[in-house]
Amino acid sequence: MLMRGGTSKGAYFLAGDLPADPAVRDDLLLRIMGSPDPRQIDGIGGAHPLTSKVAVVSPSGRPGIDVEYLFLQLGVDEPTVSDRQNCGNLLAGIGPFAVERGLVRAGEDGTSVRIRMVNSDNVATATFATPGGAVDYDGDTAISGVPGTAAPILLDFEDTEGSATGALLPTGRVRDVIDGIEVTCVDNGMPVVVAAASDLGVTGYEPPDDLAADDGLRDRIQSLRVQAGALMGLGDVTETSVPKTTLVAPPRDGGAICTRTFIPLRVHASIGVLGAVSVAAAVLMDGAVGHDLTRRPGPDAPMSVEHPSGRLEVRVELDGATPRRSSIVRTARKLFDGTVFPRPATRSTP
Numbered sequence: 143m144l145m146r147g148g149t150s151k152g153a154y155f156l157a158g159d160l161p162a163d164p165a166v167r168d169d170l171l172l173r174i175m176g177s178p179d180p181r182q183i184d185g186i187g188g189a190h191p192l193t194s195k196v197a198v199v200s201p202s203g204r205p206g207i208d209v210e211y212l213f214l215q216l217g218v219d220e221p222t223v224s225d226r227q228n229c230g231n232l233l234a235g236i237g238p239f240a241v242e243r244g245l246v247r248a249g250e251d252g253t254s255v256r257i258r259m260v261n262s263d264n265v266a267t268a269t270f271a272t273p274g275g276a277v278d279y280d281g282d283t284a285i286s287g288v289p290g291t292a293a294p295i296l297l298d299f300e301d302t303e304g305s306a307t308g309a310l311l312p313t314g315r316v317r318d319v320i321d322g323i324e325v326t327c328v329d330n331g332m333p334v335v336v337a338a339a340s341d342l343g344v345t346g347y348e349p350p351d352d353l354a355a356d357d358g359l360r361d362r363i364q365s366l367r368v369q370a371g372a373l374m375g376l377g378d379v380t381e382t383s384v385p386k387t388t389l390v391a392p393p394r395d396g397g398a399i400c401t402r403t404f405i406p407l408r409v410h411a412s413i414g415v416l417g418a419v420s421v422a423a424a425v426l427m428d429g430a431v432g433h434d435l436t437r438r439p440g441p442d443a444p445m446s447v448e449h450p451s452g453r454l455e456v457r458v459e460l461d462g463a464t465p466r467r468s469s470i471v472r473t474a475r476k477l478f479d480g481t482v483f484p485r486p487a488t489r490s491t492p
């Protein structure tokens with residue numbers, strides 16, 4: 143099933159419909175998406191990392207969990223398949239997909255699905271409308287980066303700190319200096335390197351295309367994230383999709399902080415869900431890069447994260463300085479359900 147999940151789009155599969163061997167599965171998925179090819183012309187990928195995504199879903203045998211969700215990020219012009227990051231946007235489609243495929247029985251009005259995010263071994267609860275026991279995708283909720291409105295899907299995250307690295311501050315410090323630039327390395331669901339846009343010679347308000355055209359900036363971001371990755375215990379991240387880098391600037395549209403995010407080098411059209419949850423947790427911390435740039439109407443107000451196509455509101459519940467729960471509202475839509483015909487596997491020439 144092809145679905146829009148939040149501001150991303152991906153192919154959703156039942157795990158049982160895919161090869162069990164990860165190498166065989168990944169080869170099939172690359173051919174389905176049309177990678178490697180900058181246009182993904184021979185597959186169903188959308189020629190951008192945000193539309194070259196796969197969700198693999200299976201029933202869960204764990205107590206209190208309904209379904210298991212494995213996220214796979216496929217490269218566009220590289221033949222890569224990575225399970226090293228989560229995707230909170232595709233997550234928005236998991237509950238509806240589980241109902242559509244009969245993995246979860248819908249309630250008469252609404253349904254809550256407990257989802258284990260296999261990539262990070264975290265649990266999220268998705269709550270959405272199911273009038274008469276069927277998913278209703280229509281509604282009045284608008285999210286920045288998606289035209290029109292759809293039914294709201296509430297996503298609640300638990301214990302996301304250290305999702306990929308084991309610690310909220312994986313370097314053990316609230317600030318590090320890399321290449322002479324102060325950064326905060328954070329992992330509250332997504333490993334992210336937070337830096338002040340002004341320290342990289344940009345305002346942080348540029349449109350994504352302007353940032354994407356700046357080769358010098360791209361090289362500096364790569365140097366920052368590669369060194370940060372090693373400090374965060376992620377090893378050599380030269381070719382991997384995490385950590386992301388978020389440049390922060392003072393808000394200018396009524397939000398709490400303004401962001402421009404690199405995933406890991408392409409510029410995000412908005413910001414990832416768990417990326418935003420991580421950045422929000424970072425800038426709430428005393429001493430973190432961005433803390434002094436943050437404007438928040440009150441301690442209980444949601445963290446409104448400005449990004450290139452609008453704002454994303456994140457609620458972060460703190461236990462002291464440690465985030466315990468976060469929640470966010472997304473929408474999702476079933477776009478297409480059917481049979482995909484992958485490009486044939488290339489036969490090795492004798």
Ligand code: NQM
Pocket residue numbers: 149150191192228229230231232332386405413414415416417418
């Ligand atoms: O941070 C893009 C997206 C994402 C990931 C990325 C995401 C998240 O917008 O939870 O959703 O950071 O590569 O889908």
